[in-house]
Amino acid sequence: MSNGKQFTLYSHDRGPNGWKVVLVLEELKLSYETVYLSFEKGEQKAPEFTKFNPNGRIPALIDHSNNDFVVWESNAIILYLVQKYDTANTISAAGETEKALELQWLFFQASGQAPYFGQFSWxxxxxxxxxxxxxxxxxxxxxxxxxVLDGVLAKQKWLVGDKCTIADLVFVPWNVMAVKVFHERYQLDVEKEFPALHRWNAELANRESVKKAFEIRAALITKS
Known part of the structure; x- marks a missing residue:
């Protein structure tokens, strides 16, 4: 399954949560293969996948260099990746206080941004x-x-510390979708209404990991 890659990622071509993991894999320059499941065919509920994730949701990650260790839930996957493979703290917090703040934003993204944006989409x-x-x-x-994000980002460049971390990256895929849809449906001008958020989104969009992930996603959607 690994085809020489260190990781196998089970994901979906459109679902934002899988792309959060891709951003971190790309940032850390880790090798991976992605298996895209078809929701229309119910592949995320099939035994071939639920043996990895009993919850039947994407994403799930297999680390072939760690005895085929499996972890699921996107932010849990991301924490695993940085704790094991970002020892230099290039995209993760280093100190005890900053680690607590990083967790705070990961929880907020998982409990606030994703459910509300997801239910709006549904x-x-x-x-x-x-x-x-x-x-x-x-x-x-x-x-x-x-x-909430704009208020914090009006006072600081990044959510945690003085660099881009996973606390910032986890918001990217849902934000990209929401900014576009909210403008089309409600004429929401994010640049005007939330200038700090707009600046932050633009800086994140300019990162190589984000560019590559969305190029891959766009190509997949074009094919489907």
């Missing part, structure tokens, strides 16, 4: 009936998350 595009009240609720909550 009720907007996939729910069998249109529920304007649900769409409006999740839109407002997503914009509130933008406000």
């Amino acid at each position: 009720f907007t595009m996939y729910h069998p009936e249109k529920l304007p009240s649900a769409i409006e609720r999740y839109y407002k909550e997503a914009v509130r998350v933008f406000g």
Whole structure:
């Protein structure tokens, strides 16, 4: 399965959570192969995958250099990667206080950004009936998350310390989707309404890892 690569990543061509892991793998220059599961075929619920992740959700990562160790949940995967393979702390916090802050933002992303943005996406595009009240609720909550980030980033360049860390990178895939959709549907001008967030998004988008990940994603979507 590894084809000589250190990691096998089980993911989805569009799902944002898998791309969070790709950003970290690219930042750390780790070799990996991605297996893209089809949600339409229910491959994420099939025994071939649930033997790795009993929750039946992407992503899951196999570390072939560590006795085929398997870890799932995107932020848990990211923490595993930096704790084991970012010993120089190039994209992770070093001190005790900064590590606590890093965890704080990882939890906020997993419990705040992803669920609200995800539910907005579900009720907007996939729910069998249109529920304007649900769409409006999740839109407002997503914009509130933008406000939280903007308020902090108005006072500092990065979320933790003086460099880009995983605390910043984990927000990228959902933010890219949301900024585009919110502008199209609600004419939300992020640059005007959330200037610090806009600046931060732009700096993150300019990183080589982000450029490469979204080039790969765009190519996959074009093929599908």
